[in-house]
Amino acid sequence: MKHVLAVLVENKPGVLTRVAGLFSRRGFNIENIAVGETVDPGISRMTITVSGDDTTIEQMVKQLNKLINVLKVSDLSREPTVVRELMLIKVHAEANTRSDIQQIVETFRAKVVDVSLESMIIEVTGNDEKLEAIKLLLQHYGILEIARTGKVALSRGSKVIKENP
Amino acid sequence: MTAKMKGAAMVIAALEQEKVDTVFGYPGGAVLPLYDQLFHSRIRHILTRHEQGAVHAADGYARAGGRVGVVFATSGPGATNLVTGIANAYMDSVPLVIITGQVATRLLGTDSFQEADITGITLPITKHNYLIQEIAQLPQALAEAFHIAGTGRCGPVLIDIPKDIFEQEGRFDYPRQVDIPGYKPTYEGHPGQINRAVKAIRDARKPVIFAGGGVIRSGASQELRALAEKGQIPVTLSLMGLGAIPGDHPLFLGMPGMHGTVAANYALSQSDLIVAIGVRFDDRVTGRLDSFGKGAKIIHIDIDPAEIGKNIKVDIPIVGDVSRVLKAMIQRLQPGDTESWRQQTETWRREHPLRWEEQAGSPLKPQYVIREICRAAGEEAIITTDVGQHQMWTAQHYCFKEPGTLISSGGLGTMGFGFPAAIGAKLARPEKQVFCIAGDGSFQMNVQELATAVSNGIDVKVAIINNGCLGMVRQWQELFFEGRYSYSSLAGSPDFVKLAQAYGATGLRAATPEEVPGVLEQALKTPGPVIMDFVVEAEENVYPMVAPNRPIHEIMTGGNQE
Known part of the structure; x- marks a missing residue:
């Protein structure tokens, strides 16, 4: 099963290496990872999507907690969560297909952020299902290139993840 | 106290604040400024003859002295030579602070002379590490390193310091207290879980205590013994735990696992409650996991939450310091009815003792040598070992009566550990008799430390169990590879007596059982390092044995066993 882990870490050099190294040497699978600063510039938030059974996830969380630079690990899959990812898709588009693509873009509430004679870049944000759906439709026209940010996530409601006191 | 000082002086000042009296190391280009500072210090420096020797010696020093061991080495090859020793300390949770020199900051990342990314290399084998990039980071990093190494589940911490930072000046405020937001070990066990554990012990009819290195590290052997005696629970100890209760205690079943006793393995296999204390369910103990x-x-009681549930599903997890948890448990403990189980384990113990075959005129048997060393060395002696057959015979046949009297490479299984570790142990506990029981293969892996022992007058006695081959490899080749002895013969080894003499140490040899007591007596009478060459039967195997990945009740007792 897929889990989304929110990991608060000290914003120091080498921390990403420590986390990535831990996953690879212990044979844990990372599906994707996104890193960025939090409200506190000294603390970064890693959103790590992983797959594994409950025992494996428990080990991941415990091993992450052992890293000195890791301040807090939360498994967001255990609560209602907003998960989003941004994807840029460069799709093959000529005069005769451009308006069809435009329609798809509108339906998905995506955006066209670049147009050339033979291509368009579409910016789309959403959860996995939405991104996969638009990708599938655009494949019909020929996808030239894709770039994705990796998932970020926040739990719903006013509860926040803070470092341990 | 605030003062401006150079980076090198900060390191020495921090060591003094931490009351470090001995450092093990080897100088080189990038640590020249540090060694220059050390020259003026009262801290004793032991120059080993290889960096691996330094880190193993610091390891032995840390284990024997119950304190943080400190190592200095230079950049590049100096640092990479430490890697085995750091991994060894990491696997066995030994507190070390390792200071390595690094090339100057302006050269970092340019593949400059003697540059190696030692923080990158040691990432998976240190509890934490630091690459200092500004002088201002150094005092805090030093204080954190000692704190992290010596608290919680102990382990090695490395600080890599570029040469120019040793020479830069900065303010030195050594933090008296360290607060690391991401590092808060749990010491007190959860009272609810402790109650559940106490109840489970009361209800159990066939309980067994399985304890290990965590008991030694926590200083909890008295509590362990009290728990066992009050609950009338038989005890088995992992290699790392030997000595936690006396080897001749009536509740002690011996070591479990691959070369464990029949009684210990049967008890674990048939028990209805395993009380695991400061152990990590290593595969050498559990055998095939799904039948353990x-x-x-x-x-499962352990200070490291990540050990709980890692290999074995646990019913009652208790995270905390073993000593504190056991104290709380003993207070509330109500013994269960273990009488018939005790009789059963006693029967196993009586019917399946450790034994070996010996007749008049037969070649010298290693098991006999170990038992003779045990008799001669005395109950309080510290024994270090290398890795292989001699290590397992020591675990089986040496009767460890005090905690901390066995110092062995448990997790990593490092050949070459024993001798430098013995040097470190003797320096930490000069009043103790220190023996290294080595193999002829293992001893040669750090034989250069003879010079360290001789030049510093370090009184360690080395007993080489010399069977002329890599005995454990040979045994596996015999049992699992149809006797194809592929490169396991050590023919061509030196004459260890002459080798000892070449270094200025004393060399003695015994090749028959009759000679053994005399050689041991002579060794104990001789001041300074002594190498004893015990020429033993080459084909002797370690039994009992459980084949790898088999259930631990499937025990091969060998031709010379019942």
Whole structure:
């Protein structure tokens, strides 16, 4: 099963290496990872999507907690969560297909952020299902290139993840 | 106290604040400024003859002295030579602070002379590490390193310091207290879980205590013994735990696992409650995992939450310092009815003692040598070992009566560990008799430390169990590779007596059982390092044995066993 882990870490050099190294040497699978600063510039938030059974996830969380630079690990899959990812898709588009693509873009509430004679870049944000759906439709026209940010996530409601006191 | 000082002086000042009296190391280009500072210090420096020797010696020093061991080495090859020793300390949770020199900051990342990314290399084998990039980081990093190394589940911490930072000046405020937001070990066990554990012990009919290195590290052997005696629970100790209760205690079943006793393995296999204390369920103990402790509830007490549930599913987890948890448990403990189980384990113990075959005129047997060393060295002696057959015979046949009297490479299984570790142990506990029981293969892996022992007058006695081959490899080749002895012969080894003499140490040899007591007596009478060459039968195997990945009740007792 897929889990989304929110990991608060000290914003120091080498921390990403420590986390990535831990996953690879212990044979844990990372599906994707996104890193960025939090409200506190000294603390970064890693959103790590992983797959594994409950025992494996428990080990991941415990091993992450052992890293000195890791301040807090939360498994967001255990609560209602907003998960989003941004994807840029460069799709093959000529005069005769451009308006069809435009329609798809509108339906998905995506955006066209670049147009050339033979291509368009579409910016789309959403959860996995939405991104996969638009990708599938655009494949019909020929996808030239894709770039994705990796998932970020926040739990719903006013509860926040803070470092341990 | 605030003062401006150079980076090198900060390191020495921090060591003094931490009351470090001995450092093990080897100088080189990038640590020249540090060694220059050390020259003026009262801290004793032991120059080993290889960096691996330094880190193993610091390891032995840390284990024997119950304190943080400190190592200095230079950049590049100096640092990479430490890697085996750091991994060894990491696997066995030994507190070390390792200071390595690094090339100057302006050269970092340019593949400059003697540059190696030692923080990158040691990432998976240190509890934490630091690459200092500004002088201002150094005092805090030093204080954190000692704190992290020596608290919680102990382990090695490395600080890599570029040469120019040793020479830069900065403010030195050594933090008296360290607060690391991401590092808060748990020491007190959860009272609810402790109650559940106490109840489970009361209800158990066939309980067994399985304890290990965590008991030694926590200083909890008295509590362990009290728990066992009050609850009338038989005890088995992992290699790392030997000595936690006396080897001749009536409740002691011996070591479990691959070369464990029949009684210990049967007890774990048939128990209804395994009380696991400061152990990590290594594969050498559990054998085939899915058949380990099948019918048993498992209580697991450990300071490292990540060990709980890692290899074995646990029913009652208790995270905390073993000593504190056991104290709380003993207070509330109500013994269960273990009488018939005790009789059963006693029967196993009586019917399946450790034994070996010996007749008049037969070649010298290693087991006999170990037992003779045990008799001669005395109960309080510290024994270090290398890795292989001699290590297992020591675990089986040496009767360890005090905690901390066995110092062995448990997790990593490092050949070459024993001798430098013995040097470190003797320096930490000069009043103790220190013996290294080595193999002829292992001893040669750090034989250069003879110079360290001789030049510093370090009184360690080395007993080489010399069978002329890599005995454990040979045994596996005999049992699992149809006797194809592929490169396991050590023919061509030196004459260890002459080798000892070449270094200025004393060399002695025994090749028959009759000669053994005399050689040991002579060694104990001789001041300074002594190498004893015990020429033993080459084909002797370690039994009992459980084949790898087999259930631990499937025990091969060998031709010379019942």
